[in-house]
Amino acid sequence: MAIEKKDRAERDNGARWPQVLGSAWHALDAKHRRTAEANIRMALGLNAQESRRLARENFRHLARVFSQFPLMARMNRENFLRFVEPCGTEYLLESLQRGRGVLILTGHLGNWEWMAYSAPFFLPARLNIVARPVRPEALHRWVTRTRQGSGNRVIPKQYALIHTLKALRRNEMVGFLLDQNAGKKTGVWAPFFGGYVLTHKTLAHIALRTGAPVHPVFNHRLPDGRYRIEMGPEIPTPSHGTLEEKAAVFTAAFNRIIEAQIRRFPAQWYWVHRRFRRFRLHPPS
Numbered sequence: 588m589a590i591e592k593k594d595r596a597e598r599d600n601g602a603r604w605p606q607v608l609g610s611a612w613h614a615l616d617a618k619h620r621r622t623a624e625a626n627i628r629m630a631l632g633l634n635a636q637e638s639r640r641l642a643r644e645n646f647r648h649l650a651r652v653f654s655q656f657p658l659m660a661r662m663n664r665e666n667f668l669r670f671v672e673p674c675g676t677e678y679l680l681e682s683l684q685r686g687r688g689v690l691i692l693t694g695h696l697g698n699w700e701w702m703a704y705s706a707p708f709f710l711p712a713r714l715n716i717v718a719r720p721v722r723p724e725a726l727h728r729w730v731t732r733t734r735q736g737s738g739n740r741v742i743p744k745q746y747a748l749i750h751t752l753k754a755l756r757r758n759e760m761v762g763f764l765l766d767q768n769a770g771k772k773t774g775v776w777a778p779f780f781g782g783y784v785l786t787h788k789t790l791a792h793i794a795l796r797t798g799a800p801v802h803p804v805f806n807h808r809l810p811d812g813r814y815r816i817e818m819g820p821e822i823p824t825p826s827h828g829t830l831e832e833k834a835a836v837f838t839a840a841f842n843r844i845i846e847a848q849i850r851r852f853p854a855q856w857y858w859v860h861r862r863f864r865r866f867r868l869h870p871p872s
Contacts, residue, residue, distance in 0.1 A: 595668055605647065605651035605654045606647050609646040609647030609649065609650030609651065610643065610646070611724065612646050612649075613642065613643045613646035619646075620646075621731065623645060623646070624638045626861075637833050643653075643843070644854040652697075655701065656700055659704045659734075663708070666706040670813060671816050672813055672815045672816065673705075674817050675818035676709055677819055679710060679760070680711070682821060683711065683712055683760075685801045687798055688761065688801055689761075690755075690793065690800065691714075691760055691763065691801070692765055692801055694804070694848070694849075694857075695767075695857035695860070696852060696855055696856050697806035697808055697852065697855050698806060698808065702804070702806040702814065704736070704739065706848065714751065714761075714762060715760065715762065716740070716741050716742065716761045717763050718743070719807070740832050751793055752797070755799050762804070763787070765787055767787075767862070768862060769788070771785065773787055773789065774787055775788045776867065776871060777838045777840050777842045777871040779840055779846055779862075780866045783867045786842055788834045788838050790837075791837035791838045801837075802820070803816070803844050803848075804819070805813070807852045808852075808855060822837075822839075822844070824839055835870065
């Protein structure tokens, strides 16, 4: 019983406070509340009352995730199972044996920070994480240092291509959070929740050019406060069409996987991001 209480304390940092902070955030931050509720209505087809309820639950979840970020420093090779529960490692191990590295498809679901941080404790290859810079610069340095504390490497988004290629040549893993907006130059219109959104095509292009396998890796919170990390088999590579056509088909498959994960655990996704601001019912001709 004492060990169980210690485990919960290590994980939750006082689970009641994130609930309180999340509720306060939802009540006071009208901009992100409106964004989340609009996203939920558009994606899930819920009415206003149901969208408000799910958004409030989502804000509480995100407050919990943010408050747990510094606790990563307590995680190590001996105690990581108190924080996460890995499933499906055999899929990534099999791909790593080919020597081409592994590309990971994931998103802002569950506790994505803990998922990445714990990877070196149950996988033999370094994990490289493509991430956007955090502002201000002092916060960016602290966040990056914390993320790299277990042995991972953070790749700045603007240098993603060159560093990803180098990592794959070293037979390492590279993770892409593919659930954020893309620009017209870097994105392709791909299906997502009944319409189309601009989605980064970098992951598809790298996989097609290098032959590195792409694996879906997502996590969700369990009733006991831990996060189950589910690693899936390699996503089949398109075999017909030009490079751009295959990249579009591949990216569409990525979005279908992300959407399915969000539908499984809707309260644990990053609804406060304006993912649907370029949403279209039909792709441009």
